[in-house]
Each structure stands twice: as C-alpha cells, then as structure tokens.
Amino acid sequence: MLVIGAGAAGLMCAYKASLDGARVTVLERNEKAGKKIYITGKGRCNVTNACSVEKFFDNVCSNPKFLYGAIHTFSSKDLMALLNSLGLKLKVERGERVFPESDKASDVTNCLYKACLNNGVIFQFNTTVLNTKHNGKNFEVSTDKGLFVDDTLVIAVGGKSYPVTGSKGDGYAFAKSFGHSIIEPVAALSAILADNTKPLAGLSLKNVTATVYENGKKIYSEFGEMLFTHQGISGPIILTLSSLINRKDCDRLSFEIDLKPALDDKKLSDRLLRDFAENKNKQICNVLGLLMPKALIEYVLRESKISGDKQVNSITKEERNRLVGAVKHLTFKIQGLYPIDEAIVTAGGVSVKEINPKTMESRLCKGLYFAGEVLDVDCFTGGFNLQTAFSTGFIAGMYGAKNIQKE
Numbered sequence: 001m002l003v004i005g006a007g008a009a010g011l012m013c014a015y016k017a018s019l020d021g022a023r024v025t026v027l028e029r030n031e032k033a034g035k036k037i038y039i040t041g042k043g044r045c046n047v048t049n050a051c052s053v054e055k056f057f058d059n060v061c062s063n064p065k066f067l068y069g070a071i072h073t074f075s076s077k078d079l080m081a082l083l084n085s086l087g088l089k090l091k092v093e094r095g096e097r098v099f100p101e102s103d104k105a106s107d108v109t110n111c112l113y114k115a116c117l118n119n120g121v122i123f124q125f126n127t128t129v130l131n132t133k134h135n136g137k138n139f140e141v142s143t144d145k146g147l148f149v150d151d152t153l154v155i156a157v158g159g160k161s162y163p164v165t166g167s168k169g170d171g172y173a174f175a176k177s178f179g180h181s182i183i184e185p186v187a188a189l190s191a192i193l194a195d196n197t198k199p200l201a202g203l204s205l206k207n208v209t210a211t212v213y214e215n216g217k218k219i220y221s222e223f224g225e226m227l228f229t230h231q232g233i234s235g236p237i238i239l240t241l242s243s244l245i246n247r248k249d250c251d252r253l254s255f256e257i258d259l260k261p262a263l264d265d266k267k268l269s270d271r272l273l274r275d276f277a278e279n280k281n282k283q284i285c286n287v288l289g290l291l292m293p294k295a296l297i298e299y300v301l302r303e304s305k306i307s308g309d310k311q312v313n314s315i316t317k318e319e320r321n322r323l324v325g326a327v328k329h330l331t332f333k334i335q336g337l338y339p340i341d342e343a344i345v346t347a348g349g350v351s352v353k354e355i356n357p358k359t360m361e362s363r364l365c366k367g368l369y370f371a372g373e374v375l376d377v378d379c380f381t382g383g384f385n386l387q388t389a390f391s392t393g394f395i396a397g398m399y400g401a402k403n404i405q406k407e
C-alpha cells in the first residue's frame with residue numbers, strides 16, 4: 001500500500017493497515033511526520049472530543065451522513081483507547097476536549113509515528129508526489145524522488161489551509177486524474193473580514209451573542225467569546241459562524257453583536273438608569289465603563305450619536321434608547337473570510353458522493369482510497385476535525401489492507 005501524506009489521516013491509515021498485515025510505504029513531502037499536528041490546539045493538540053457519537057455529528061459541518069460509518073467504526077472512545085494503549089496519557093477538558101496529559105502535540109505525532117515504525121511502515125520523507133495515475137493494473141505515483149508503484153493507493157494529503165505545513169491542495173489534482181469531482185475548497189473555521197474594527201483590534205469579549213443576518217433575516221447566532229482584529233473579528237464563536245457562511249454572498253450579510261444578551265431592552269434601560277442615578281454628575285464616557293470594556297465606549301457612543309463628555313443627568317430618553325440599541329445591536333458589515341491559507345480547515349474537496357462511506361474506497365477506481373481533510377468534510381472546533389481525519393484514516397487503512405489480501 002502507498003499512502004500519500006503523513007498527517008493525522010495518513011499516519012492512522014498506515015498504522016491500521018500495517019497492523020492488519022499490509023506492507024505500507026508513506027510518501028511525505030516534509031522532513032518529518034505530522035507537521036500540522038504540531039500546531040494544533042495551540043501546540044497542545046486537541047486530539048478528539050469525548051462526547052457521545054450522536055453529539056459528534058452535531059459538530060460536523062459538511063456531510064455528517066457520509067461520516068456515520070467511519071465515526072461509529074472508529075469513535076473518539078476507540079481513538080482514546082488506542083492512544084492509551086500506545087502509551088499516550090490523555091486528559092479531558094472543558095467541552096469534552098481531549099488533550100495529551102503532557103500538553104505536547106508532538107507526543108501525539110511521535111506515538112503514532114513510532115507505532116507505525118514498530119509495524120514495519122516505511123516512511124519516505126522529503127518526497128513530494130507530483131502526479132498519480134492507474135496503468136490498468138497498478139497505481140503509478142511520480143515523485144521528485146522517482147516512481148512508486150503499488151496496487152493500493154491512499155490519498156491523505158489534507159486540504160489547502162496552512163500550506164506551510166505541507167498541505168497545499170495537491171490532492172485535488174490527484175483525485176481529478178482518476179475522474180473525481182472536487183467541491184470548491186473554501187476557508188472554514190476562519191476569522192471574518194469586517195469593516196471598522198481597527199480601533200477595537202485586540203479587544204476580546206466574553207458572554208456575547210454574535211448574529212449573522214442575510215438580507216436582514218437572522219440566519220445564525222452563537223453565544224460565547226470573540227475578539228476584534230485589525231481587519232475584522234475572530235475567536236471561538238466567529239470561527240463557528242465562518243464555517244456556516246463560507247459559501248454565502250457577503251453583500252447580503254451583516255453581522256451584529258449583542259454585548260448584553262442576558263438583559264432585554266427594558267432591563268438594560270433600567271440598568272442604565274440605575275448607573276446614571278448613582279453617577280449623576282459624571283460624564284457618560286466615564287459611566288459606561290460599568291457596563292462594557294473601556295475600549296468599546298467610544299465606539300458605542302459614536303454609534304449612539306452621543307457625545308462622550310455629556311453629563312449622564314442630561315441624557316434624554318431617546319439617547320438612552322439609542323444607547324440600548326447600540327449595546328444590543330453593534331453592527332458590522334461582513335466583507336468575506338480571511339484567506340484560505342490562514343483558515344484552520346478547508347471546507348470542500350473530493351466529493352463524498354464518489355466515495356464508499358463504509359470503506360473510503362473510490363467508487364470510480366478500485367484500490368484507490370481517500371482519508372482526512374482532502375475529502376469534502378469539515379467540522380467545528382473541539383477535536384472533531386482530527387477525529388474525522390483519524391476515523392477516515394483508520395477505515396481506509398483497514399479496507400485498503402483487505403484489498404491487498406484479496407489479490
């Protein structure tokens with residue numbers, strides 16, 4: 001078996017296939033395995049999520065049905081048990097996110113890499129695959145280090161985000177060479193470009209609700225943490241929203257933050273009245289600090305068309321209503337997502353309609369398998385993307401090894 005890519009999917013595939021008796025060679029352009037794994041979870045690697053299998057699918061953004069078989073066959077519990085058996089201790093954190101106890105992403109890569117070596121897997125590092133074809137009997141894989149030939153081929157080259165880690169979107173051309181269709185790759189789990197955020201850059205907000213409107217109609221809402229950047233907005237809830245809107249026409253979208261989702265308009269107005277009563281002779285810019293981070297005050301006052309030096313005892317009811325409106329509906333225009341290079345994952349890829357979900361084998365070319373982010377599957381944050389790579393890699397390895405034994 002030839003596996004292209006020594007990322008999460010390729011490593012798991014090579015491990016499972018070699019365990020099941022296949023002779024496996026992994027072709028990897030980098031000098032080492034799992035370069036992307038090293039930067040996952042801010043270097044700690046959120047390796048999976050310990051939630052139930054049912055809950056897992058709520059966190060799959062594209063094509064959850066396609067993943068049913070793979071996630072049921074090799075679930076997060078199975079992954080955790082396997083990593084434990086290979087000597088990697090794990091811990092479960094907030095939101096059932098699973099990390100190595102050491103907080104070192106490198107431990108995840110090393111444990112799988114070593115297990116592969118123990119099973120006799122051969123790694124050809126510094127080897128870039130240039131093109132792939134089937135000669136009627138075998139797969140011919142051309143690389144910058146020569147030709148590799150085998151009757152079973154697994155394409156596990158990832159998507160096209162963070163190309164410095166080696167995943168540059170090469171898999172789409174390989175898949176096309178076998179007649180596969182590609183769903184246009186777009187950024188997912190990405191920061192969002194928005195206007196007028198520069199003055200707020202660096203400010204992070206907790207317990208806010210972010211809402212996206214399409215043609216004025218509310219389409220998605222998320223509660224939690226976010227932050228402002230020089231060019232837009234980012235943070236956990238924004239990453240989630242980005243994966244939901246990444247194929248939409250931005251001209252139709254607007255974005256709103258509710259800074260006080262726990263208070264309705266009336267309660268917020270009453271709260272302002274109380275703050276004003278307690279600080280009668282102060283300027284509004286100094287009183288609003290009780291309600292929101294300092295960095296937001298100027299922005300909110302401008303939106304409410306109220307001068308910052310106005311004394312609170314002279315704020316009119318109308319001005320207070322405008323203030324409530326700005327706090328509950330801080331609006332920004334969405335201009336698009338950040339470039340795909342900077343996205344955490346790629347949405348789109350090899351169309352899953354042409355892949356057997358039980359085996360990860362191509363429906364168009366026998367002996368050809370796909371695994372990981374190269375496929376048109378993507379999930380929200382929380383360890384779901386790595387689990388998807390591991391599960392599809394496991395299945396491709398298992399059925400790829402069976403394919404060899406059938407010969």
Ligand SMILES: Cc1cc2nc3c(=O)[nH]c(=O)nc-3n(C[C@H](O)[C@H](O)[C@H](O)COP(=O)(O)OP(=O)(O)OC[C@H]3O[C@@H](n4cnc5c(N)ncnc54)[C@H](O)[C@@H]3O)c2cc1C
Pocket residue numbers: 004005006007008009010027028029030033034035036037039040041042045046047048127128129130156157158159161162165166167168169170171343344345371372373374382383384385386387389
């Ligand atoms: C900053 C960041 C943080 C993340 N954090 C998390 C997290 O904490 N939890 C989580 O679940 N997910 C996380 N993800 C997403 C997760 O890392 C990916 O979804 C996952 O690594 C995909 O695995 P893969 O094996 O399909 O692809 P990749 O990991 O991209 O591996 C593909 C491999 O193929 C090799 N390759 C590509 N083309 C060729 C070629 N032509 N010839 C030879 N080799 C080639 C590449 O060099 C690479 O090693 C994060 C992603 C990023 C960018």
